[in-house]
Amino acid sequence: MAVLTPHTPEEFFAGHEDGLAVYRSVTAAVAALGDYEERVSRSQIALRHGRSFAFVWRPGQYLRSEVPAVLSIALRRRVESPRIKEVVRPAPRVWMHHLEMRSPGEVDDQVAQWLAEAYLDQAPDPEQQRDQAGQAEGQEPGPTDRGES
Template sequence: MSEPVEGEDFFADDETARAIYRAFARPLVRLEGVEVRVSKSQVAFRARRGFAYAWAPKQYLASDVPVVVSIALPHRVDSERFKEVAHPAASTWMHHVELRLVEDVDRELIGWAKQAWEHAR
């Protein structure tokens, strides 16, 4: 088992979800100024403001998806990987990605999260 990472207890009921979260969170918590905040509904990664969020759809609906990651960027990114892209504020595009396997956490996904971190600093 790999080293625990802050916030993984949010996914304690699902070993697959916990492993996926760990793979996503590990590179983010190493970034300068990143704070992890755990609430009842999600794990938020913040710099000056939130830039990425991990949550478990099973909390809200019947779903076989272990983890959804939402990444806040100042522009829309087009990719078939996004389940949904929302535009909740003039300066924010929220990109939602369903993660079913640890392998879904790849350079592309972490790259988007790091772009979001850059804009949240």
């Protein structure tokens, strides 16, 4: 039997309304920061601003858990807080912080600050955007695109 990839947050959290409510609280905090993109996959919903900066997923997909959603926030520094379940370092400049979210109200000012930091950390580089726009118009790549300094 083929597993269908969800296309919307509602499909991702089908049958898990408490997780969807947490997700909506996260996206309300992110929307206050500006434009962002969401990418829904079978395993998670990625929030992007240039690059992915936060992920919401259901731990019950992978292990026995009563937690409706986990919020994973990518920061350039390690944050110490009793609210954070686990911190991993998937890349030299990325610390991934996993928070078990039991209710929408847990997306409070502190979580919103971490989301804002991650959002700004992953913002598109204006110079890179300009170079990409020029390439899209058929212009030659700039020196940084050729690996030159």
